[in-house]
Amino acid sequence: MCDLKGRTALVTGAASGIGAATAIALARAGADVALGWLPSDPHNVGPVRAAVEAAGRRALVSELDVTSTASVNSFVSEAFKAFGRIDICVANAGIARTVPALEVTDEAWNKVVDLNLLGVWRCFRAALPHMLDAGYGRLLATSSVAGTAQSWTEHVHYTASKAGIVGLVKSLAIEVGHRGVTVNAVAPGVIESPQSLDPVNSLGVEGVALAGRVNPVGRVGKPEDVAALYRFLASEDAGFVNGQLITIDGGRSLLIKD
Numbered sequence: 001m002c003d004l005k006g007r008t009a010l011v012t013g014a015a016s017g018i019g020a021a022t023a024i025a026l027a028r029a030g031a032d033v034a035l036g037w038l039p040s041d042p043h044n045v046g047p048v049r050a051a052v053e054a055a056g057r058r059a060l061v062s063e064l065d066v067t068s069t070a071s072v073n074s075f076v077s078e079a080f081k082a083f084g085r086i087d088i089c090v091a092n093a094g095i096a097r098t099v100p101a102l103e104v105t106d107e108a109w110n111k112v113v114d115l116n117l118l119g120v121w122r123c124f125r126a127a128l129p130h131m132l133d134a135g136y137g138r139l140l141a142t143s144s145v146a147g148t149a150q151s152w153t154e155h156v157h158y159t160a161s162k163a164g165i166v167g168l169v170k171s172l173a174i175e176v177g178h179r180g181v182t183v184n185a186v187a188p189g190v191i192e193s194p195q196s197l198d199p200v201n202s203l204g205v206e207g208v209a210l211a212g213r214v215n216p217v218g219r220v221g222k223p224e225d226v227a228a229l230y231r232f233l234a235s236e237d238a239g240f241v242n243g244q245l246i247t248i249d250g251g252r253s254l255l256i257k258d
Helices: 017-028 046-054 069-083 106-134 156-179 204-214 223-233
Strands: 008-012 032-037 059-063 088-091 137-142 181-188 245-248
Touching: 008 017, 008 069, 008 106, 017 032, 017 046, 017 088, 017 223, 032 046, 032 069, 046 059, 059 069, 069 106, 088 106, 106 137, 106 156, 106 181, 137 156, 137 223, 156 181, 181 223, 223 245
Parallel strands: 008 032, 008 088, 032 059, 088 137, 137 181, 181 245
Antiparallel strands: none
């Protein structure tokens, strides 16, 4: 199940959280992995590379800014040159910024949407030709329950960007599915990660703890929970899953109120 031997994967936002866990999970399933990370990211991608290599797979670390088409194209080209193929693309890089709605300027809006939504498209657009040539591919993106199943006050630009990923996935899926490429997104709930633990732009430690107490499964998610779903979606076992947004939140979004 979920065997990725002989496959290669691209993972953005790979230095921490869901991206790091996903890169490691894909490597343990047999894939070589290109790790995209932003040099200004305070998290060290080194341990992720070490974990991929410890799994017996090749790791390629590349500086990547998903708001730059040139940077994304270079990342994909470098990975193809190193591995000779691109089978899986996990467009995971994203940011959250707390801003009251009436204070969201054009600049603030564009910064979040450019990274979270257009960044996904840049990655998909660059990886897709390689997949179409091979007749096989898995395009995967990190959306969120915020904007798709729930609201999030003071995050209108974030929720809009994450909701936009759903439209991208659904339309692209019907365009390329018949050529062996499936397109899907996951919508994580509260996952204990550097982003969610940020007390300024997200929930912070106390907010994450509260989310765990009210969750039907009695805890918040771990990056490894999402990585396990990505491992399945990246595999041939998920070949009939296409154009879907899969929520992974322990059932939290089913609750009407806390």
